[in-house]
Amino acid sequence: MKHVVSVSLGSSTRDKRVETEILGERFVIERIGTDGDMARFRALVRELDGRVDAIGMGGIDLYLRAGARRYRIRDAARLVGGVRRTPVVDGGGIKASWEKYLILEYLPRQAGVSFARRRVLLVSSVDRYGMAEAFVQAGAETLFGDFYFALGVPVPMRRLATVRLLAACMLPIITKLPFQWLYPTGSKQERQTPKYPHLFRWAEVIAGDFHFIRRYMPDDLSGKTILTQTITSDDRAALSRRGLSALITVAPDMDGRSFATNVLEGIVVALSGRRSEELSDEEFVQWMLRAGFRPRVDRLAA
Numbered sequence: 001m002k003h004v005v006s007v008s009l010g011s012s013t014r015d016k017r018v019e020t021e022i023l024g025e026r027f028v029i030e031r032i033g034t035d036g037d038m039a040r041f042r043a044l045v046r047e048l049d050g051r052v053d054a055i056g057m058g059g060i061d062l063y064l065r066a067g068a069r070r071y072r073i074r075d076a077a078r079l080v081g082g083v084r085r086t087p088v089v090d091g092g093g094i095k096a097s098w099e100k101y102l103i104l105e106y107l108p109r110q111a112g113v114s115f116a117r118r119r120v121l122l123v124s125s126v127d128r129y130g131m132a133e134a135f136v137q138a139g140a141e142t143l144f145g146d147f148y149f150a151l152g153v154p155v156p157m158r159r160l161a162t163v164r165l166l167a168a169c170m171l172p173i174i175t176k177l178p179f180q181w182l183y184p185t186g187s188k189q190e191r192q193t194p195k196y197p198h199l200f201r202w203a204e205v206i207a208g209d210f211h212f213i214r215r216y217m218p219d220d221l222s223g224k225t226i227l228t229q230t231i232t233s234d235d236r237a238a239l240s241r242r243g244l245s246a247l248i249t250v251a252p253d254m255d256g257r258s259f260a261t262n263v264l265e266g267i268v269v270a271l272s273g274r275r276s277e278e279l280s281d282e283e284f285v286q287w288m289l290r291a292g293f294r295p296r297v298d299r300l301a302a
Contacts, residue, residue: 001025001026001027001028002022002025002026002027002028002053002267002270002271003027003028003030003051003052003053003270004027004028004029004030004052004053004054004056004263004266004267004270005030005031005032005048005052005054005055005056005266006029006030006031006032006055006056006057006058006259006260006262006263006266007032007034007041007044007045007048007055007056007057007058008031008032008033008034008057008058008059008260009033009034009036009037009038009041009058009059009060009179009185010033010034010035010036010058010059010185010211011033011035012032012033012034012035013033014031014033014230014232015030015031015032015033016029016030016031016232016255016257016259017029017030017031018030018254018255018257020254020255022267022271022291022292023271023290023291023292025270025271027267027270029254029259029263029267031058031259031260031263032044033058033059036180036185038075038078038079041079042078042079042080042082045079045080045082045083045088046082046083048086049082049083049084049085049086050084050085050086051086052086053086053087053266053269053270054086054087054088054089054265054266054267054269054270055080055083055086055087055088055089055266056088056089056090056091056260056262056263056265056266057076057079057080057088057089057090057091057262058260058262058263059183059185059211060073060075060076060079060090060179060183060185061073061076061090061091061092061127062076062077062080062088062090062092063076063090063092064126064127064167064171064175065092065096065126065127065129066125066126066129066163066164066167066168066171067129067160067164067167069164069167069168070092071126071167071171071172071175072175073175073179074175074176075178075179076090076179087266087269087275087276089262089265089266089269089276090262090265091260091261091262091263091264091265092261092265092276093265093268093276093279093281093284094250094261094262094264094265094268094284094288095127095128095129095130095131095261096129096130096281096284097130097281097282097284097285098250098261098264098284098285098288099128099130099131099134099250099261100130100131100133100134100281101285102250102295103115103131103134103135103138103227104134104137104138106294106295107248107295107297108138111295111297113225113246113248113297114138115135115138115139115140115205116138116139116140117139117140117141118140118141118204118205119140119141119143119202119203119204119205120135120140120141120142120143120203120204120205120206120207121142121143121145121199121200121202121203121205121206121207122135122142122143122144122145122207122208123145123146123148123149123206123207123208123209123212123213123216124144124145124146124149124150124208124209124212125144125145125146125157125160125163125208126146126163126167126171127208127209128208128209129163131207131208132144132160132163133160135207136160140205141158142158143156143157143158143199143202143203144156144157144158144160144162144163145157145196145199145208145212146163148195148196148199149196149212149216150182150183150212151182154196183211191215192214192215192216192217193215193216194216194217194218194219195216196216197218200216200217200218200221200224201218203224204223204224204225205224205225205226205227206221206224206225206226206227207226207227207228208227208228209228209229210226210228210229210230210231210235211230213226213228214235214238217242218242219242220242220243221239221242221243221244221245222242222243222244222245223243223245224244224245225244225245225246225247225248226239226244226246226247226248227248227250228247228248228249228250229249229250229251229258229259229260229261230258230259230260231247231249231257231258232256232257232258233256233257236298236300239300240300244300245299245300246297246298246299246300247296247297247298247300248295248296248297248298249295249296249298250264250295251263251264251293251295251296252292252293252294252295252296253296258296264288264293265284267291268284268287268288268291271287271291272287
C-alpha cells in the first residue's frame with residue numbers, strides 16, 4: 001500500500017483522508033493541517049520521514065519561480081530540513097507541467113474551454129509560473145496579481161518580462177521574510193475580506209491559489225470561471241451561491257474533495273518510485289494521464 005501525506009500550515013478544518021486504488025495500487029491519501037503552527041509542522045514531517053511514500057508541503061511552497069530561475073523560501077526549507085528518507089514535494093512539478101498542459105491542450109481540445117482573448121486574473125504568478133506562461137501562450141489577456149494578493153500593493157503586471165524582472169529584484173529578499181506575512185496560514189485561511197473588486201469585475205477567468213481567491217472574492221461572481229486546485233464541497237457550495245458560472249479544478253474529485261498539487265505530485269512520486277527532480281515535465285503529464293486523472297469542469301450556473 002502506498003501512503004501520501006500532505007502536511008499543511010493551513011486550517012485543520014480542511015483535513016481529509018481517502019483510501020483509493022490508482023493503477024492497481026492501494027493508496028492512503030491524507031491532508032493534515034497544523035493551523036499555522038510551524039513547530040508542529042516540523043515535528044510531524046520528521047515523524048513521517050521513512051514511514052510514508054511521499055510528504056507533501058501544503059500551505060507553503062519550497063520554491064517560487066519566475067522564468068528559469070527559482071527562489072527558495074527560507075521558512076519552508078527550515079520546516080523540512082530534518083527529513084532525510086522520504087521525498088518531500090511542494091506541488092511545483094505539477095504546476096509547471098500538468099497545469100500548463102491542461103490550459104494549452106486538454107481543456108481547449110477535450111472540454112471546449114479556450115482561454116484565447118479572455119481576460120484572466122492570475123492571483124499569483126511566482127507560485128504558478130507554468131500557469132502564467134500557459135495563459136500567455138494561449139492568447140489570454142492576463143493580469144498577474146502578485147503585488148495585490150501577496151503584498152497588498154496595488155501594482156498590476158501584464159507582461160511576463162515584468163514578472164521576471166521584478167522577481168529577480170524582489171524575491172531574494174521576500175523569500176527570507178516570515179512566510180505568514182505573505183500568505184494566509186491557519187485560521188487566517190477561513191477569513192473572508194473582499195478586496196480589489198475592480199479586478200474581479202474585470203476578469204472573465206479567475207485563476208490560481210484558491211486561498212487567495214477565497215479570501216478576497218466578492219459576493220457576486222456571476223458569469224465568471226474559476227480555475228484552481230484545492231476545493232471542498234463547502235467551497236463549491238459557496239461559489240455556487242455567488243453565481244459562479246464554471247469551476248475548473250486541476251485534480252479529480254476524491255470523496256468530495258479536490259486535493260492540492262502537492263498531493264498530486266506525491267502520488268506521481270509514489271507511483272514512479274522516483275523523486276520530483278528526476279522527472280521531466282512530460283513524464284509528470286504522462287503519469288497523471290496514466291493514473292486516469294483529469295480536471296473537473298463544473299457548470300454551476302447558466
